[in-house]
Amino acid sequence: MLISCNQPQVREKNFLKDPNLSNAEKIERYLESDSLMGKAFSPSEVKLLRTYYEQRDYQPFLLGQASSKDSLFKVLFERSLAFGIPQEYLELPGKKAHPLEVDMVKVVHLARMVEIRDKGFLDTSGRPKTVAPLATFRKMNYLTKATTFESAKNYLLALGPKSDTLFQQLSSQILSFGMKYRLDTSNLSSKDFTTEEKRTALAKLSLKNKGYLDTQQPSNTAFESALLLFKLHNGLDSTLQLNDYTVEALCESNVKKLTRAALSLDKIRHRKNSYGRLVLINLPEYTLYFYANDSLKAKHRVVIGKRSNETPELESEIRSIVIYPYWKVPASIVKKEIMPEVRKNKNYLTKHHYTIRGYRDTSALDVSKINLNSNGYNIVQSPGKWNSLGVLKFEFNNRHSVYVHDTPQKALFNRAVRSFSHGCMRCEFPAELGKQFLTYDQEGRRKKSMRPDTLDTLLRVGKHNVFPLKTKIPIKVYYQTVCASANRLVFYIDIYGRDSQLLNSLKNVQKFNF
Template identity: 30%
Template structure:
């Protein structure tokens, strides 16, 4: 629908950079362009121009070439309304976590202001510039600025592909905003991140002094640092503003600390220890970087997770099973430690193994099993590990030879002592990781659960097994529990498609509240730095 009046407000922000620990920190936006108002009583158009061979030759991108060929080699952005919609999209690109400094907005602004005085050749070049800029925007906002499989060695994701030419063609004949929105991620978390970006911009300062304490601070303590902690809690809106701040760590402060801790995935004990202090010292500018990095990741993730899927958030130590957009199960998980990261991947559940054996993978064999066996040969017997040579012959502990140790195959027998516990959930991937039970179930009570060697340990695995197999006759919970008592290794094939998504996101928002998790693998700020340098 053509509007009678179109007002395009353009506010371009300078990117002010400060250097902190070698990372560029982009400050909150400030206006740099004069406000432009296009008052149009009707849909005005500038004259459409044909593109000669000289103009056409400067276009290098095949998508843009095809776009203009479909448009009979004529300029496209002749309607002031359509062009105004484009300008609004470009001038609001920071809402998508993109960087204005990566787009030629200065040049676009100058030419737009002077559009009635541009020569025919300049109008053609301006039209091409607008199309090139929009395509760059579409690519960045749809599949990201960085290829994850090249940036990380622990990511295996299929790159999202889009028909950009079709999107470009839709812009004139369909609702402009809807055409642009169709290419953006539609996941709830991405929308929560966009909201988080707005929320973090409400904080008008970028940084604050570090808080340093020697010991934990808890209820009843009276220290100078308590007043500073209260100020910080008021800043983050976890504590109500006060006319004056006392030095007493009172019950109201304890509750505010607990609220802050819950927003950050910390144990809500109301005590300011190392973890809580670290989170309190992260600045708004750094939190904004974290949000932008997570928005980029969600542009990498599949547009559809499937009708039924398992989705796991590594920094949150949580896993959900979703069927037809409804979360049907939630489980705590234990993920890989920083030195042995759980990878990011998409796959499909194929089968479950009850009472599994464990063939020890190369990294654990080299770093854990061989050193332990070299110190004490009884280690193998204590852990119920059988050793095989290359021919498949069993090597007795007394015959174990350290010089040949790397060539041996080490297999742990089924049972309660098995590191995989009593069930594992299999899905193909190049990292040889899977979901599994554990023989250390008390670890699920910890707030920080990056403890494994890369695989994912799942709480309540038998209930999950019965749900996924969904066969009361063969695989009821009761029958599964009876089966695991036998120590007999048994395989159960899946009878329906359940996708598996091991993902990494450390920021979002819920009901107007910012949520953050510890960046376990130190991915956020490195990614932000790479993004800020991407043109």
């Protein structure tokens, strides 16, 4: 007779149904079984559970305990995202699990919460761990004894990098939002909402599900107020228009938004910055920050690459300021944008101040005699206010051939979502930023660099110049979609989908097997 290999394990668990055994006796027997424990839990989880229940004389953690305690931890688990802890690490087992097995899982969940809150959930490559981090018994034991939400909250908030102001600010705003708004889970496709009527219906339903409205049939005033607040929370414009980006934000659930917030919090945890002199550019926020002497000196709006021309994340050093730069047009832009215009209008290059130059011969060439499809020639735009780089460029080495520069298209800085470039970062008020660079380039040097006010003079002269900085300025271009701003949480559009791609791996977090 054939016997299923699962039958011995099923028989081994029959004692859980024995009415003559107390819960404590059942837990003790379960913990003593290496086969049962090894099938359901990892070695570190087995060690934790045996230590925890032994200290409690094998009494359950929540099963059969006071309802107030059960309610407290139910809120903690359900609102784990308010503490920056993804729900994928706290999934309960299926219906096959016995209530005492669920009790053990909740102990493990508490240890996971403590460890993730303290050390994070990203691995060294910046991807979410699929094997959940686990705190030691000593580290998590205090939380198991919490009797009020306030004491549990304060314990969790005290974990993590205490001296990192950015971490603490974001953590505080995540908690505030995560406890106030509804945790809807429906993620919709914006492609399904193409008409104004459908978009309005979507907005009312989504705002209700997310906790911005109490009803799906609100008054016009209530709807408009809720929509404007939602847009403020999502880094969008301050109009009542239901444009594509607004629809995209409405289609994303609060659970996914807060999971992105948890990811952003963890990115801050792993970001080691020295603010002695530093330029930071957060792409989804469309913002450049300049720090000197450990304080913020300047903040500028930036325009970044389109979704089809993503701006890369990078680290480098700004080495020079270029006044009235030349623009060597990338081959892809020549092929896709300039060549079609040249074919339609022979005067296009002259009109837009372009010249054609060979790699070896820098003299201007006659366009009528050149095969523009040849790889032997470059198209260069001469310096001037018409130049696509504007009148200033900040150079730094990188393999992507991107940089920070001015632009003649100033109106784009008034947009909320500023994703328009071919990959470079266009900076608003670059002359002011350049003068800040030069101000702090003066410090501690016998041979001074160019005076900041000289930059204004040279810009008025209007000639091409390159000025190396005496001290290179570190620059970091990073990707953080959720930020704390002016006492609120802002969920910027995941413009390049990089967070979504990272968070997909949370689907692979190891599950409990009962």
